[in-house]
Amino acid sequence: MPKVTLIEFNGTDHTIDAETGKSLMMNAIDNGIPGIDADCGGACACGTCHVFVEQKWFDATGESNPLEDSMLSMRPDREEVSRLSCQIEITDAMDGMVVRMPEYQM
């Protein structure tokens, strides 16, 4: 199980043993990590599981699709390394990955 660290906006960090084949969002929810709302339940339709992937891990998270890009484009706080965590499928290559959470999900 790859270890993934999620850092809340206030700096609190949480390292979880992530389950491969499942989304980062589902892993965060299953581990009770605050800061990921995931209102739509993983349909890439709400933008409330936004994370910033630490640069060196960004390529490991794969390509975003046009719908994810549309949802992210509505976020005023979007950065180059923004992703929706429901669209990141955990793989063994992500062992040690760090993602930060935004101030607010909206």
Add this chain to the structure above:
Amino acid sequence: MNQIADMPDAVETPLDQIDFSDPRLLKDDSWHEYFARLRDESPVHYQAESPFGPFWSITRFEDIVAVDSNFQDFSSEPTIIIGEVGEEIPAEMFIAMDPPKHDVQRKAVQGVVAPKNLEEMEGLIRTRVQEALDDLPVGETFDWVEKVSINITTQMLATLFGFPFEDRAKLTYWSDIAAAGPQMTGGDIDPQERFDGLMECLATFTQLWHDRKAQNDDGFDLISMLQRDPATADMVDRPMEYMGNLLLLIVGGNDTTRNSMTGGVLALNQNPAEYDKLRADQSLIPSMVSEIIRWQTPLAHMRRRATRDIEFGGQQIKKDDKVVMWYMSGNRDERSIENANEFIIDRANPRHHIAFGFGIHRCMGNRLAEMQLRILWEEIMLRFSHIEVMGEPTRVNSNFVKGYETLPVRVHPL
């Protein structure tokens, strides 16, 4: 609309003899059985005739998410209600635009509800709520809609726009007439009155724009923000775009939160055990707010238009067909929401509702709406042990706005 006949029996009538666009379904709160049948028997349902023309009804939660997320096949143009808006006022609002135009316009104003601005607004909104609640007549029955829901929402809107406070009732009026055309939603407004009212709205806001510009301060009201953003700094010179976006924000901030403010009081009265839970544990307010919004679903539907022939849910939807997503029905769909027909203020996943829509048109003011309702309930709990409903509510005559005209209540101080 021709509404002489009684509504057909909800259980016995063949589905093709029921008009699901009839505003009486909301006016009488009789929609539950009709839409439960659609979800069970015909979840992607074609209605060949209605006063608003033929349309498809989408009634299950997952199907609504699928349509709402697919802006390529299901366009928001030219409008997002079942009826037509008419061409007398070609207001341009981004809710009724597709990408890329939608994205540019939405981006220009969405900073208004960014976290930093919400924080700045919270104190002011709380003061307004406190004043409104402190003025309520104790010991007598009054109309919650007028004295609280409309009063507070209008004050908040005036604050958001930096609108002259003494004239704020105009905002409610413009919001009401904007969405109440008979050919639009089955409402009652006279088309000439609507036209005149909206022209007055535009003239007033144009003057407000120039006055604000002359003041040259750095306010966090919506108009100052539009003036500061390079993409919208000259929006006043594009009147139909300026008005369209104003109306979107006025209606979006008015009909919605106002009716959730009333719906929450009603739901707690109908579910006294939930009221007891709230009084015992006020940390439930945020999850209750989400549950109230789900329960009320202030906007009953959004409409799309198919951009091509497409198979959906086993049905053949033709290019240009109207496709109506019934949010109120999706929010009562047991397939996606456990105990969907119960009001539960501490349910496990209260944010999983469809009242804000999904996809690129998802409600932009969702966090502001939640903040307003949270502040209202925090301040209610500091003052009143109970808001008692004293009679039946009267509801709005519309197939779009799911809301209240009146709700008689009494407040009981702590």
